[in-house]
Amino acid sequence: MLVWRGVMDFQGKKANFLGDSITEGVGTSQASKIYLNRVQAALGLASARNYGIGGTRIAPQHSGQPERGPSFLERYAEMAPDADLVVVFGGTNDYGHGDAPVGRFADRTPSTFYGACHMLMQGLIRRYPEATIVFLTPLHRLSEDQPSPGNGLPLSAYVAIIKEVAGYYALPVLDLYTVSGIQPNVPVIQTQYCPDGLHPNDAGHARIASRLMGFLQTL
Numbered sequence: 595m596l597v598w599r600g601v602m603d604f605q606g607k608k609a610n611f612l613g614d615s616i617t618e619g620v621g622t623s624q625a626s627k628i629y630l631n632r633v634q635a636a637l638g639l640a641s642a643r644n645y646g647i648g649g650t651r652i653a654p655q656h657s658g659q660p661e662r663g664p665s666f667l668e669r670y671a672e673m674a675p676d677a678d679l680v681v682v683f684g685g686t687n688d689y690g691h692g693d694a695p696v697g698r699f700a701d702r703t704p705s706t707f708y709g710a711c712h713m714l715m716q717g718l719i720r721r722y723p724e725a726t727i728v729f730l731t732p733l734h735r736l737s738e739d740q741p742s743p744g745n746g747l748p749l750s751a752y753v754a755i756i757k758e759v760a761g762y763y764a765l766p767v768l769d770l771y772t773v774s775g776i777q778p779n780v781p782v783i784q785t786q787y788c789p790d791g792l793h794p795n796d797a798g799h800a801r802i803a804s805r806l807m808g809f810l811q812t813l
Contacts, residue, residue, distance in 0.1 A: 602726075602810060605638040607678035610645060612666055614684050616733075617646025621793030629794075630681070632803035637810075645673055651687045653694035653710035662691070667710045670717055679726045680718055681806070686732040686792070689752045693744040696751070699758065707745075707752065711759040719763065726813060729760050729767045730806070734777045736784075736791030768809040775801055 611617050611630040619628040626632075634642035647669075649662035666684055673680075688694065688707055697706025704710050718727050731753045738749040745751075753771045760767045770776070776798055778784035778791040787798035794802060 602813060604679065604810070606640045607637075608641045608643070608674070608676055609634070609639050609679040609681065610643050610673045610677040612670060612673065612680070612682045612684070613646040614650050614687050615646065615648030616686075616793060617644060617683050618648050619644075619646070620648055621788075621790065621795050622799055623796055627796040627799055629799040629802040629806065632800060633806055636803070636807060639679075643674055643677075645669070646683075649687060649691075650684070651692045651694075652684045652714060653688055653692060653707045654704050656693045656705070662687070665710070667704055667714045667717075670714060671721065673721075675721060677722055677725050679728070679810075680722050681728050681730065682714070682718070683730040684732070685752045685756055686735060686749065688744075689732065689738075689742045689747070689749045690735075691743060696745045696747065696755065699762075708755060708759065711756060712762075715759060715763045715765060719765075726810075727765050728806075728810070728813075729756055729765060730802075731756055731767060731769050731771045733770050733774055733788070733794070733802075734779065735788075736778050738779070766809070766813055768806060770802065770805065774805055 622628050630642045652666045654665045695706050697708040699708055701709030702712050704713055757767050776787045778788040788794050
C-alpha cells in the first residue's frame, strides 16, 4: 500500500486523467491496479476521473479510423470542468499509427502533431486556469526505433516534441521515457513490467503511480 508523504496537499481534490489504452487500464488485472486509481488512493483524491480511450492519439487522424478516435484534442473539453489536477498521458499512438504530419513548432493547427500539442495545452490552460496540469511522456515500447508510419520518425521524436511544447507553456512534464524504469526491449524488464511490449501490467502501473506521486511532490 502506497502512503503519500508529499508537500502538495491533494486530499479531497478532484483529478482528470486524459489518455489512451494505458490510462484506460489495458494490461492490468482490475481497475484498482490502474496507475490513476493507485494515485487516488495514496493521495486521498476525492475523484480520479478516467478519460482514457484505447487507440486514441493527441492529434486528430487525417484518414478517419473512428475506432481509434476521438483524439485528445477533440475530447479534452468534454472532461469535467472542476478538476484541481489534470494529467495527460499520450503520444505513443501518434507514433504507432497516427498519420498527422509532425509539422513544426510554429504550428497552431490541429492538422499536425506540433500544432495539436499547442492547441491541447492552450485549451487546458484556458479550461483549468487554477489547476495543476501535468503531461507524461510515452513509455518505451517494442520497436520504438522503427520509423513511424506517418512521419518516419522514432518514438523519441514524439517524446521530445511533447517536452518542447510543454516547456513553452511552462507546464511540468514527467519524462517516463527516461525515468519510469520500464523498457520492454530489455527482456527481464519486459517480463516484469510490460509483457506485451506496450501496455504495463499491474507492476508497471505501480511503478508509474510511484513516479507520478514523486513528481507531484516536486511541484
